């Protein structure tokens with residue numbers, strides 16, 4: 001038996017930290033199925049809790065690698081430091097983006113440089129004939145059943161690969177240069193989604209590509225030309241095969257594509273709004289609004305391209321959907337520590353974001369991160385010099401954005417009183433339970449009250465944190481705790497105590513007699529009350 005240890009990945013275009021599951025463990029399970037080898041899957045968090053979970057495995061394939069560092073609520077990714085302690089001592093195969101940051105071999109491991117699929121299959125005893133990304137198609141279907149072994153199943157979201165690589169490949173820090181552009185056959189992608197759906201998955205993100213809008217685009221031009229007709233039929237095919245999908249989202253979109261091909265992009269935006277589910281985000285890799293940084297690092301999009309793309313997505317996507325979130329909004333990624341960065345860069349980025357607010361546009365998420373330098377990228381010339389030098393500026397900038405931008409944006413996107421549906425509770429701290437929707441870049445919701453992990457609640461927004469919201473759960477008035485009643489806006493301690501003392505209520509008239517008409521109106525909004 002071979003163990004598959006999922007140490008989680010987070011590349012610029014692939015996420016595998018729970019509740020996400022990346023395609024890699026699924027592909028590996030498929031390879032083993034194809035070769036008739038028994039396998040056992042475990043996440044690294046399961047392994048940490050119980051290292052015996054893979055005890056019967058003679059060999060272990062370890063998947064790991066975080067190219068986009070961050071804090072994760074759903075799990076703790078496997079680190080380089082932890083690798084030597086993984087059982088067994090010998091016979092381990094290491095795959096994933098982690099191999100890009102290794103300086104030498106680690107004892108007990110055979111590491112396969114990323115991307116690994118062809119080489120791994122060969123090592124496992126298979127024969128490799130197809131060197132494109134279509135190589136994974138059969139394995140993606142055969143390995144789909146691995147999802148049932150995931151500790152969060154069925155509350156997982158499957159990251160789906162459509163293609164690898166970027167035609168531009170020139171941005172100084174980007175690791176996508178290791179991939180050549182290679183598309184997966186759309187019919188195979190639909191077959192994979194169907195296989196996962198058949199095994200019970202209902203949440204998907206078409207997230208494993210550098211620019212979703214250029215999937216199956218015409219790459220013979222200077223800038224790939226998107227194909228809106230293809231996009232429509234691709235989405236229709238997904239829904240035809242899987243009519244009860246609950247989440248269908250995407251990840252990266254290059255704003256340059258929208259700026260270069262506005263007509264085609266407009267049609268694709270409409271398709272996304274129609275055929276994907278609300279709460280969707282197109283993450284734009286803007287990286288910097290400073291022209292000097294853009295030039296020195298060969299970045300693709302300029303601030304005017306990004307602003308144009310933000311406006312266009314807002315035009316069709318800003319309206320609220322059934323789950324309480326706007327259908328489709330842009331997100332922006334900034335990277336700091338790049339070549340040519342000065343104090344002025346921070347000001348330019350700040351001005352760009354303030355301009356968005358002034359124009360009344362919506363942006364669902366601003367990601368600020370410091371560059372992670374890989375040896376094989378042009379950024380290696382200066383390494384982390386700028387990161388170290390500008391550490392203080394970065395900290396201050398982050399503070400300013402959280403204070404002056406994020407909070408204001410949250411208030412616009414999710415105004416007080418908005419009902420958000422299907423928040424999945426993940427952890428509990430005292431009398432607040434924290435959860436998120438199963439979605440792309442979900443908002444952290446602090447739900448008032450104690451709920452078990454994996455409970456799904458609908459809740460109304462009552463307050464804001466810096467990048468999170470507090471929401472009040474839609475629960476029955478006769479079962480709400482005193483603490484919960486006290487946290488309904490407009491209901492003070494005294495009224496809450498009165499309600500608690502007079503329960504159970506059998507009709508809304510009884511409630512009105514207890515608290516008065518105005519307060520009864522508030523209670524009707526936040527709680528489930530008898531007719």
Ligand code: SF4
Nearest residue numbers: 166169170171174210
């Ligand atoms: S546009 Fe630049 S940052 Fe984006 S994927 Fe291509 S090379 Fe990487």
